[in-house]
Amino acid sequence: MRKLYARIPNLSKLFPTFFFSLADEHGGVTCSYGGEQSLVTVFAKRINSESQLYQDPQGAVRPSHRRGLRTFIAEKMNIQILPEHKLSSVAPLKQCDVEKKEVELILVKDQNGVQYTSSSIISTPGNRVGLPGASPESDRETWGKKIDFLLSVIGFAVDLANVWRFPYLCYKNGGGAFLIPYTLFLVIAGMPLFYMELALGQYNREGAATVWKICPIFKGVGYTVIVIALYVGFYYNVIIAWSLHYLFSSMTRELPWLRCHNAWNSANCTDPEHINGSVLGNGTYAKYKITPAAEYYERGVLHLHESKGIQDLGLPRWELTLCLVVVVFILYFSLWKGVKSSGKVVYITATMPYIVLFVLLIRGITLPGSMDGIKAYLNIDFNRLNNLEVWIDAATQIFYSLGAGFGVLIAFSSYNKFNNNCYRDALLTSTVNCVTSFFSGFAIFSVLGYMAQKHNVRVQDVATEGAGLVFIIYPEAIATLPGSTFWAIVFFIMLLTLGIDSSMGGMEAVITGLTDDFKILKRNRKLFTFATAFGTFLVALFCITNGGIYVLTLLDKYAAGTAILFGVLIEAIGVAWFYGVDRFSEDIERMMGFKPGLYWRLCWKFVSPAFLLFVVIASTLTSGGLKYDDYTFPYWANILGWGVAMSSMLFVPFYAIYKFFSVPGTLKEKIAYCITPEHEHHLVANGNVRQFTLRHWLAI
Secondary structure (H helix, E strand, O other), rough: OOOOEEEEEHOOOOOOOOEEEEEEOOOOOOEEEEEEEOOOOOOOOOOOOEEEEEEEEEEEEEEEOOOEEEEEEHHOOOOOOOHHHHHHOOOOOOOOOOOEEEEEEEEEEEOOOOEEEEEEEEEEEEEEEEEOOOOOOHHHHOOOHHHHHHHHHHHHHHHHHHOOOOOOOOOOHHHHHHHHHHHHHHHHHHHHHHHHHHHHHHHOOOOHHHHHHHHHHHHHHHHHHHHHHHHHHHHHHHHHHHHHHHHHHOOOOOOOOOOOOOOOOOOOOOOOOHHOOOOOOOOOOOHOOOOOOHHHHHHHHHHHHHEEEEEEEHHHHHHHHHHHHHHHHHHHHHHHHHHHHHHHHHHOOOOHHHHHHHHHHHHHOOOOOHHHHHHHHHHHHHHHHHHHHHHHHHHHHHHHOOOOOOHHHHHHHEEEEEOOOOHHHHHHHHHHHHHHHHHEEEHHHHHHHHHHHHOOOOOHOOOOOHHHHHHHHHHHHHOOOOHHHHHHHHHHHHHHHHHHHHHHHHHHHHHHHHHHOHHHHHHHHHHHHHHHHHHHHHHHHHHHHHHHHHHHHHHHOOOOOOHHHHHHHHHHHHHHHHHHHHHHHHHHHHOOOOOOOHHHHHHHHOOOOOOOOHOOOHHHHHOOOEEEEEEHHHHHHHHHHHHHHHHHHOOOHHHHHHHHOOOOOOOHHHHHHHHHOOOHOOOHOOOOHHHHOHHHHHHH
C-alpha cells in the first residue's frame, strides 16, 4: 500500500533510507527503514504540550486524541494528507507551497505499553515541498457567495432557447406527451452529464483544458470545447445586439412595427387586420413575410433585402454595430475581475427573466383566446411518440438546454470551495432550467392563442420557433395591447438578460480555460479578457452586414452542432473509461463525504456515452443542406461550415498525436504516460499502470 512520505532530515543522518510514513486506514504512524516495518515512537505533538501514543494490535502507533495523528501532523506541517484510496486524482493536491519542516523527535518514556514522546518542528527557510503541477488552492479565487455560483449556472443554462425553442418543440411533438422522452433523457443523461462536469471542475479546480491532467491524451477535448465556446460568442452576441436594438426602438409612443408606410416597408406590406385564414390559403401566418413586424425585422433591422445571398454581405449596419459595442462592453466589465464581478451581475441577469416571464404570463392569460393557445401547448398526443423524430428532438433539446460540453460548467465549478455539495447543485440547477422551459411555454402560447383568435386562424398557423417567434410574432402581439410600449420594453429586457448571462458563461469558459493553461494570460487577465471580447466583436461584424443572417445561420448550424456533441462524447469516455468511474467517484467522496450511488456510476459508464453516441448519429443522419427560409445556401457554404466544425474537432486527434510523440519511452510507456494521471507518472517506470489491468476497465 502506498503511503504519503515526508523525509525527516534529523533521522536520515542515522538511517539514510528512513522515512516518516502516515498509515492509511487507522491514522497511526509507522516508520520504515531497510525495507522492514518497525515500531518507532514517532509523534509530532501540539505546541507546548505532550500527547500520548499507544501501540495497537497491528503494530502501529496511535494517538490518544480523537482527531488522529495524521490530522494533527498535517496541521502542524501545513500538509494536506490523503488516504491511499483517495490519492487517485490530481487536485486539490496542488503545489502546496509548504515550508519543508525538520522534525526533532525525543523519546520520553515507555510504560505499560503506552509511549510518551515530545517533539519540536523546525522550519527550514527557502525549502518548499508539495506535489508538482498545480497551484495552491488559496491562489484560486472563489465565488463570493454560494448564491453567486448558483445564479451563474442557472443564468447560463436558461437562455434564449428556453423561450424560443422548447415551447414550440413541445407543441409540435405531442404537447404533454413530449415531456415523457424529455424527462427520461433529463434523468438518464442530462443530469448525469451536468453532475459530472460540475464535479470534474470543482475537484480539479481547473478550466476545460488543464482539467485533463487526469488523462493527458484527452487535453485536446478541452481545446475543442474552448474553441466552440468562442465560435458561439461570434454570433450569440449578435442576437443580444438585436434585442438591444429592439429595446431602444420600443422607447416610442407607437411601436415601429405596428403599421406599414415606413421607410423600410415594401410596396407589398399588408396591415395585419386584413390578414385572415382566407388570405393565407395553405400557408401559415408565421411564414407570412409582408406583415409590418416581419418587414421591420428583415428589412428595417437586418436589411436582408439588400443582400443576394451569403456571397453578397455588404458592410456592417451602423445601428447594429453600436448595439454590438454596448453588448461587448457589458460583457467585458462583467468579466474583467473574474467571478468576483460576474457573480454580482447575475443577480440581475439571472433573476430578471423570471420576473418578466411571470408578468407576461399574467398579462397573457387575460387576453382573449389565451386558453386556446395553452390547450394547444398541453394537448397530449401519445401517437407522436411512435415517431423517431420526437425522441431525437427531446434528446438534442435536453443536451443543448443544459449546456454541458461548452466548458462553462467546468469553469464555473472550478471556483467553488472544495467541499461544496455539487451533487445538490446539479440536481437543483438542471431541474430549475427544465422547469423554466416548461413554464415559459405558458407565457408564449397564451399570446399565440390571442394572435390566432385575432386573425381567425388556428394556433398552428401562428406557432413558430427561433428568431421568428421573439422578433416577429410576439412583438406584433405586444404592439396590439394597451400600453404596448411598456410591454415591449419589458419583453426585450427579458431577452437581453437571457442572452447576456449565457454569453458571459461562454466567454468565461474561454478565459478560464486558457488562463489556467497559460500563466502569462492569468497574470494579465484584464488585458486578455479585453482581447477576447474585442476579438468576438470583430468576427461578429460579419453577422451584422446586410447578408449577416446567412453567416449567423451557418455558424449556428456548424460551429456548435455536431462538433459539441462529439466533444462531450469524448469527454464522457475519457472520464468514465480512461480515468475510471471508481476513481472519479472517490474524488467526489473526498469532496462531499459520500460516494455517488450505483445509478450515477452506471449512467456515467454506459448510459451517457450511449446517449451521446445516439445523438451524434441522429444529428449527422438528419442533417440536411443549409437553408434560411426559402434561400438555399450554395455548396461551398456547406463545405465552409464543415470546415468550421472540423477546426474545433481536430484538436482531439491532433493533440493526442502530439502528446504521444512528445513523451519519452517505449511504445508501451508512451501509451502509459498518455493515459495515466500526471501525478502518477512516476509509477509508469515501475510498470505499475492501472489502465493496463482488466480491473480498471471493469470497475464501476
